[in-house]
Amino acid sequence: MSEKKISQATIKRLSVYLRFLETLKRSGIQKASSVDFEKKLGINSAQVRKDFSFFGDFGQKGVGYDVDSLFKEIQTILNLDQKIPVCLIGAGKLGTALCYFNMMQKDPMEIVSVFDNSPLKVGNKIEHLLIQPVEEMISVIQEKKIQVAIITVPGGYAQYTADRLISAGVKAILNFAPIPLKMPEGVQVQDVDFTADLHSLAYFLSK
Amino acid sequence: MSEKKISQATIKRLSVYLRFLETLKRSGIQKASSVDFEKKLGINSAQVRKDFSFFGDFGQKGVGYDVDSLFKEIQTILNLDQKIPVCLIGAGKLGTALCYFNMMQKDPMEIVSVFDNSPLKVGNKIEHLLIQPVEEMISVIQEKKIQVAIITVPGGYAQYTADRLISAGVKAILNFAPIPLKMPEGVQVQDVDFTADLHSLAYFLSK
DNA sequence: TAGATTGTTAATCGATTAACAATC
């Protein structure tokens, strides 16, 4: 257990570890060493041990980590031992797909409200989820005490949307708009930019 | 112009710069300084200049960068001055959404073939795109000389799919499956793991 | 010219990894 600052990279890896531990649990495997993590996930075993050590001494020397209890520890660290309601803004193709995807996963972070500004979409349903007008966004977020939002609006609307989300009390945003959001202290943003990822692949192609 | 190795991070930023330059072009703006990039993109101006300097002396001291010519330079570096055919494997919710999204963008990297292993999906269309059986994947890739693939299959099928893609000649993969792919030298992979991004946001929430 | 901005070096910062004593 250390007092060093914990990096975003460490937190994201915790989520990756958690998913791996879930598959181990399902396979009935009870122990895993940091080298098992390295082999399966491609993350250096010292890195794995270091990531865990920020939060506690979870392992047993000579033995490794107990799958069940490590799973619970990480789940608790990430707050994923409870349901976390999430809202999504922008019910376009991508946003709609993320809703379906989220339903399939049965994730503890569940999309419970969807908003769009288009009268053509408002009132439609994504399975059981009703698409609501953005005008109701702030009141619904406050009512449901939603702290996490997913932004899938066009780039031009992203900052405005984010500002309103913050004003409603949102503390964390997963941003799919290709725009860097300017956020106040204490609000977390994760940008997902798979278009940039795709384009960066083109660099390596032979001409 | 330097001989230092160019990082993946630099390449991804080039794609971000390119998108910014496109908006400048559309606004009719002809010059931009590295500080303009910093202000809009939140990337340190020294970083911006360094990224460019790997590839040439594109700027003019005291003036900045010419938007049009810098756009063309980066486009050429990334091979995005030509159409690049892309295939997608796994026509589930996410894969289907990526197809629609790609069509809307009119991207130079265009999804031209879609494959799925489910008889329920094969034969269906995503707009003009016919979903083909995975059995035809290798031959179609070879015929169309496709070098880039997007994997949106379930985790359990991802490595097998990737192996077959490589055998067909694919050189670069955008991987949405939550599995680290083991790839031979010379094949590029970009992993997109927005579930891990979402879960990492939960860490910062107050309990 | 004076002001602005590049390209580049050197310094800093942070993240990854090797190594190993402790110990199960």
Place this chain on the structure above:
DNA sequence: TAGATTGTTAATCGATTAACAATC
């Protein structure tokens, strides 16, 4: 016990940023 593996330190590696001479 002997072998395995942790937790942690120190070394390494790489990426970011400050600073500034060059020069438009």
